[in-house]
Amino acid sequence: MAGSRSVVLAALFANGAIAVLKFVGWLITGSPSMLSETYHSVSDTGNQVFLLIGIRYSGREADRRHPFGYGKAQFFYAFLVAVLLFGIAGWESAKHGYQAIVDPHPVSTNTATLLGFEFPGVWVNYVVLIGAILFEAYALYKAYQEMSRQMETHGWTTLREAFRKTSDVTTLTALTEDTIAMAGAGIALFAVYLSRVTGNPLYDAVGSLLIGLMLMGFALALAWENKRLLMGESLPKEDERPLRELIRNSDGVVHVDQFSTVYFGPEKALLAADVSFDSAMDTESIDDRISAIEQAVMDRAPQVKRVYIEPEL
Structure with missing residues (x-):
């Protein structure tokens, strides 16, 4: 700024x-x-x-x-x-x-x-x-x-x-x-x-x-x-791809069902994803993994200021 x-x-x-x-x-x-x-x-x-x-x-x-x-x-x-x-x-x-x-x-x-x-x-x-x-x-x-x-x-x-x-x-x-x-x-x-x-x-x-x-x-x-x-453009494909892979390769993640990004300001992007976790994981473990994934995404891409991970059952 x-x-x-x-x-x-x-x-x-x-x-x-x-x-x-x-x-x-x-x-x-x-x-x-x-x-x-x-x-x-x-x-x-x-x-x-x-x-x-x-x-x-x-x-x-x-x-x-x-x-x-x-x-x-x-x-x-x-x-x-x-x-x-x-x-x-x-x-x-x-x-x-x-x-x-x-x-x-x-x-x-x-x-x-x-x-x-x-x-x-x-x-x-x-x-x-x-x-x-x-x-x-x-x-x-x-x-x-x-x-x-x-x-x-x-x-x-x-x-x-x-x-x-x-x-x-x-x-x-x-x-x-x-x-x-x-x-x-x-x-x-x-x-x-x-x-x-x-x-x-x-x-x-x-x-x-x-x-x-x-x-x-x-x-x-x-x-x-x-x-x-x-109109709400997403991050470029080459920037989205490593973030999607980061989520997909995280411990406990089985599949990334939905994945989307959008800019809500200069150098400020939001990432939202629906993620399927291992069915053997309990709610507390899933919450911990979501918090870790969100932090990892923001560390990897500083322009991503907000991350929302929705667990799929």
Whole structure:
């Protein structure tokens, strides 16, 4: 939890600062790509606030109405972030880019003055976008550190595998946002440069459209990953298999009749199993074996926080 919070705070700091700088750049130059990037950073800043709310809310203690706690709040808020990323940043950027392609405006030749020195306004865009890439690189590094820690803990070998299996949607969302933020700033920088050099505004407009389409695509991917956890996804098969075998090979166990797992929060899973025990065992012995099995399961898989073994007669 602490790792996820630090990742989100780093992204919040970076995106908040970048949003202001990009907006200033757009005011000076009127660049469509800069406006798209402003939408993007404003959306990302708001998204980090939602993720922090999710982290805080999910930390509440379990109560009568939520006996397994509030861990799924992070899944909900991360899903909300995906919707906002699609609807605000992605759609608005793509729409603005399309409008700029249909009705292109001349490349801005505005100048800016700082400390008595006059210089082309487009330089503001260059400085802002390069600064954005550096800020996002810092936020991405923090998110990658946390994801790498999880990959090492679970034995995942690739980011693709981690993306598919992780239940820490907050870190996943931050990592994805920071990646596309760097890519978006790079596209905007290249598009602004091409329009400035060639005098053709089409490059800037196309850059804006590409940024919007990229944001919408990643938003859909994030929404899909969050949907699986909101709907109650189980542990991966390769994680379930050794736990099932552990129960099956425990002393006194004859057969595992039913076996199921489900995430009820980030890095928090529940395991339930119906188990047939040796008919010669008495009730007290079965109770002792159940307690031992439950502890063994949690020792083997730290993400399993609750275990329910139901004896079959």
